[in-house]
Amino acid sequence: MNINEQSKWYELTTGAEIFEPATSREVKTGEWRTRTPVFDKDKCKQCLLCVPFCPDVSIPVERGERFETNLDYCKGCGICAKVCSFGAITMEEL
Amino acid sequence: MRDRMSGNEAVAFAMKQIDPDVMGAFPITPSTEIPQYFSKYIADGEVHTEFVAVESEHSAMSTCIGASAAGARAITATSSAGLAYMWELLYVAASSRLPIVMAVVNRALTGPININNDHSDSMGCRDSGWIQIYAENNQEVYDNYIQAMPIAEHCRLPIMICQDGFITSHAVENIELLEDDKVRSFVGEYDPEHYLLKKDEPLAVGPYGISPYYMEIKKAQAEAMKESRARIYEVAEAFAKMSGRSYGMIEEYMMDDADFAVVLIGSSAGTAKAAARGLREAGVKAGVVKVRVFRPFPWEELRDALRGVKAAAVMDKSEGFSGWGGPLFAETRAALYDLEESARPLLQSLVYGLGGRDVTVSTFEAIYEDLARTAKAGTVEHVYRHVGVRGDEEGIQG
Numbered sequence: 001m002n003i004n005e006q007s008k009w010y011e012l013t014t015g016a017e018i019f020e021p022a023t024s025r026e027v028k029t030g031e032w033r034t035r036t037p038v039f040d041k042d043k044c045k046q047c048l049l050c051v052p053f054c055p056d057v058s059i060p061v062e063r064g065e066r067f068e069t070n071l072d073y074c075k076g077c078g079i080c081a082k083v084c085s086f087g088a089i090t091m092e093e094l
Numbered sequence: 095m096r097d098r099m100s101g102n103e104a105v106a107f108a109m110k111q112i113d114p115d116v117m118g119a120f121p122i123t124p125s126t127e128i129p130q131y132f133s134k135y136i137a138d139g140e141v142h143t144e145f146v147a148v149e150s151e152h153s154a155m156s157t158c159i160g161a162s163a164a165g166a167r168a169i170t171a172t173s174s175a176g177l178a179y180m181w182e183l184l185y186v187a188a189s190s191r192l193p194i195v196m197a198v199v200n201r202a203l204t205g206p207i208n209i210n211n212d213h214s215d216s217m218g219c220r221d222s223g224w225i226q227i228y229a230e231n232n233q234e235v236y237d238n239y240i241q242a243m244p245i246a247e248h249c250r251l252p253i254m255i256c257q258d259g260f261i262t263s264h265a266v267e268n269i270e271l272l273e274d275d276k277v278r279s280f281v282g283e284y285d286p287e288h289y290l291l292k293k294d295e296p297l298a299v300g301p302y303g304i305s306p307y308y309m310e311i312k313k314a315q316a317e318a319m320k321e322s323r324a325r326i327y328e329v330a331e332a333f334a335k336m337s338g339r340s341y342g343m344i345e346e347y348m349m350d351d352a353d354f355a356v357v358l359i360g361s362s363a364g365t366a367k368a369a370a371r372g373l374r375e376a377g378v379k380a381g382v383v384k385v386r387v388f389r390p391f392p393w394e395e396l397r398d399a400l401r402g403v404k405a406a407a408v409m410d411k412s413e414g415f416s417g418w419g420g421p422l423f424a425e426t427r428a429a430l431y432d433l434e435e436s437a438r439p440l441l442q443s444l445v446y447g448l449g450g451r452d453v454t455v456s457t458f459e460a461i462y463e464d465l466a467r468t469a470k471a472g473t474v475e476h477v478y479r480h481v482g483v484r485g486d487e488e489g490i491q492g
Contacts, residue, residue: 009310015347
């Protein structure tokens with residue numbers, strides 16, 4: 001099923017039913033963002049406090065280390081920058 | 095099979111013959127007897143339905159939505175404030191395209207509190223996306239109920255089968271019932287394509303519809319409602335073959351050469367017909383148009399039925415508070431807009447029968463007399479009037 005914002009009314013499913021799981025991944029909420037978190041790896045102590053605070057689960061972690069914010073889903077709320085004690089995240093108009 | 099039954103019992107009996115999967119219901123006058131009779135059928139082992147006793151109508155409709163989404167045939171029954179309490183869920187059922195069947199026993203909405211018949215409850219939710227079919231008598235409400243599922247399940251739209259509180263719901267009439275096996279084969283098994291309990295197909299029902307999708311979803315609902323008209327005729331034709339009783343979107347009574355007509359919904363049509371018959375004997379060309387299906391609105395049928403009539407009264411058993419007439423009047427008048435001027439009747443709105451106010455044959459005689467005066471004058475003096483209100487000089491007394 002490939003339903004998107006260009007689909008015509010008769011191409012949608014009856015009653016807007018969704019026949020597959022995890023279709024929320026298709027919705028790139030990063031488009032809503034007006035400000036973007038810029039991550040400074042050198043200042044980061046890998047305390048990982050930003051990770052649980054991110055409401056969109058957009059900060060990927062592997063083996064105890066955080067990586068660049070996933071901008072496909074980051075809505076630019078700025079909570080990560082606010083909670084970072086080391087100034088490793090700044091919000092910028094990009 | 096001939097029997098005598100109240101309208102409520104007739105509906106419960108039809109439910110028993112269909113043996114649906116789930117009923118979620120909360121009692122409210124005057125529809126209480128429907129779940130009451132049906133509970134007895136369950137207790138006696140005559141049906142296999144799962145009855146969910148809920149704490150409110152909001153939950154009754156939620157139960158139906160859940161059950162229907164799960165793949166079950168789901169039913170309920172309600173009236174008045176109960177229907178009002180379902181309001182937000184009515185739209186959920188309709189937009190999720192769940193073919194729930196609801197027996198509505200029409201009763202006035204509170205303010206002042208009143209338990210008697212008018213159509214303010216179902217007229218209030220006329221724009222919720224449900225098909226609405228109304229009955230004149232007990233036979234019709236039984237017949238309409240048997241036709242409900244073949245219509246709703248084909249169109250994937252929920253449907254209300256309405257009857258007048260107390261007037262038909264509690265009055266006992268002779269009624270022609272169909273045999274169980276005939277009803278079962280007519281209604282058939284419910285076999286939805288997608289449903290929550292289908293284990294090989296994960297399914298989400300009722301997703302958030304953001305602006306880029308919402309209008310497309312509404313358009314699909316609107317198209318389904320337009321197309322339901324053909325299905326209503328198709329089911330009525332099959333029903334006529336089985337039962338010998340014919341139905342359409344509207345019923346025209348003595349309308350072929352009528353000069354004066356009343357247009358109305360429900361049990362009062364019987365009273366209007368009696369008045370029209372009497373007037374015909376006196377040489378007055380009176381006719382009656384009964385609206386059986388209100389949603390989808392039978393605008394083409396009404397336009398054709400009223401073509402060439404001199405004067406007509408469109409009668410609403412609910413107040414629209416538009417300051418310009420009731421809802422049936424407004425939509426009927428709109429349906430006549432495309433008629434050429436010479437064929438367009440003089441039209442007026444009559445609000446009648448609110449909160450159980452009685453209308454009799456003599457009321458209709460007064461209405462036809464008034465229509466004759468209007469036709470003679472060639473103009474409608476007061477477009478929006480009430481029937482039988484004390485001290486109302488612009489209204490109809492009778």
